[in-house]
Amino acid sequence: MFTTKAKALKSEQRSGWAEIAKGFGSIPTPSGPTDFGWIFRGHKSTTYCLQPSIEREAQGDWASLERFMLKEFRSKARMHIRSSDLPQGDKILEWLALMRHSGVPTRLLDFTFSPYIALYFALRNRTPKEKSKDAELWAIDADALGKKAALIAY
Numbered sequence: 165m166f167t168t169k170a171k172a173l174k175s176e177q178r179s180g181w182a183e184i185a186k187g188f189g190s191i192p193t194p195s196g197p198t199d200f201g202w203i204f205r206g207h208k209s210t211t212y213c214l215q216p217s218i219e220r221e222a223q224g225d226w227a228s229l230e231r232f233m234l235k236e237f238r239s240k241a242r243m244h245i246r247s248s249d250l251p252q253g254d255k256i257l258e259w260l261a262l263m264r265h266s267g268v269p270t271r272l273l274d275f276t277f278s279p280y281i282a283l284y285f286a287l288r289n290r291t292p293k294e295k296s297k298d299a300e301l302w303a304i305d306a307d308a309l310g311k312k313a314a315l316i317a318y
Contacts, residue, residue, distance in 0.1 A: 203306045207286055207302070209290075230269075233270075279301060279303065283299075
């Protein structure tokens with residue numbers, strides 16, 4: 165069983181593949197080329213918050229820890245990643261995305277446009293403790309989020 169959360173934290177429980185597929189089928193599709201539609205994030209347990217991995221792991225001054233890890237990552241990245249695949253210059257967001265993709269804890273949260281991929285990550289490698297709780301799938305209206313963000317950007 166897993167729980168989906170959408171809009172104003174509306175929560176729906178689904179059990180079994182037929183119910184899950186039906187729920188995914190009811191998600192509105194983007195209406196045009198500038199419509200992003202929905203973004204999804206899977207959690208292994210309903211007890212988890214939308215919290216970046218570095219916040220969970222640092223339990224304190226995560227910003228200093230991230231700066232340190234970013235410096236270390238950048239100094240060693242060329243030994244493991246082709247130069248053409250590395251961010252050019254001081255594009256911190258691109259470096260953080262590369263770190264996150266490499267499994268390094270950062271302030272970034274991973275989202276996907278596919279509810280199936282989010283469900284995969286919610287169910288993959290769950291511990292016995294996590295399996296005692298429902299998994300969870302967050303569904304966020306990306307366009308509404310973008311409009312709200314634009315209001316507070318300046």
